[in-house]
């Protein structure tokens with residue numbers, strides 16, 4: 001796939017510049033100011049030398065490194081888009097080009113339950129979620145498509161799907177999600193959500209001796225199925241990457257974690273999990289280990305530069321030091337943490353300690369959307385109330401870097417994606433700066449992050465392939481998706497979760513809520 005985006009606004013160190021971005025063989029081959037100095041080297045960002053003579057026209061020498069293929073469009077009249085002598089030219093005028101963001105933690109099939117679960121903390125919310133979880137692979141396919149559409153239209157080019165599996169149809173579940181992501185063309189990272197303990201084991205027991213039911217699948221069977229899934233579906237060249245992803249320190253044995261570490265090493269896969277999302281999980285770790293969950297994960301060898309951990313709300317300073325030392329990534333899911341009352345993750349402390357941080361929407365039943373720009377906005381300004389020193393607050397440009405390069409780092413792909421850099425994959429997004437929500441003209445990135453962008457995404461490319469054009473997804477029939485989601489659901493405001501009724505009294509007791517009516 002080869003093309004040039006002409007006259008796009010790109011951020012540089014001291015502001016913005018208008019540039020042409022050329023893509024050859026799915027990678028960025030050149031980024032050049034549209035009036036580059038003659039003989040200029042490949043432009044890497046930053047201001048061009050101020051004393052260079054302006055380009056006077058004419059074709060640059062054929063060995064100029066600025067353009068590696070095709071006819072350079074330097075002295076051509078402005079293009080409105082279209083094809084020029086075999087080279088596709090995209091008009092980037094009045095549009096902002098940014099690297100694609102990573103939706104670094106979600107559970108796609110939760111889309112079927114968005115908006116319906118009442119305000120509950122995670123441990124009760126998840127009980128209701130599981131009672132009504134989708135049981136057909138076709139539903140998984142449709143909600144993966146829906147998750148991808150919303151991610152793409154809010155600036156994302158990659159999605160990490162911590163995929164809830166249909167019992168007894170585990171491989172079919174993954175196949176359905178893979179089919180959806182390949183059809184739409186988003187870069188997918190699928191971590192089948194695996195556990196080997198039943199739901200009640202995810203709560204602290206307090207002073208009670210609780211018998212937990214055996215989980216539906218043995219640890220050995222789970223690891224065997226994971227290996228089959230990796231062999232069948234892991235295909236980075238085709239945009240599908242498998243992750244190992246136990247649910248978290250809750251609901252799984254050390255044997256499951258150790259098996260996942262072994263698979264991750266053998267197949268060179270990234271690792272993912274939830275980590276200390278709620279105070280109940282911190283309490284559970286105290287009961288299980290007598291020391292911190294983070295220290296436990298370090299001891300068993302799960303933490304590494306290719307490990308990303310969702311939430312990380314209840315870590316203390318020594319836990320944060322371990323995260324920095326091991327190079328693990330924190331995936332910040334601010335909306336889910338607010339929705340479930342989980343707490344405010346110490347994001348500014350992570351950043352000060354040098355821990356990589358990226359953003360996730362989390363599943364749509366705890367958000368209740370997949371708008372990445374919304375998660376980035378809230379996840380940035382939320383922390384202005386946690387630290388009086390405004391010099392530590394996250395700037396809009398830092399937010400963009402966390403969402404793009406931070407996301408890539410968490411997937412061990414910072415060398416391949418996450419910034420507008422020559423040689424990296426062409427995963428990027430053009431925002432329409434004439435959208436009403438991005439007007440009047442001020443600082444484009446400031447308004448994109450701090451404002452409420454609507455219909456702002458004009459075009460999206462993943463691996464050099466255009467997925468979105470003029471604000472519309474081109475690769476799938478979104479109207480047909482809307483019809484399917486409509487036809488397979490119904491309006492309802494009330495439903496009863498039997499499991500919530502069964503476990504609520506215990507939850508209230510261990511969380512010292514029994515005095516409340």
Ligand SMILES: [Zn+2]
Pocket residue numbers: 105106107162274310362363
């Ligand atoms: Zn999650």
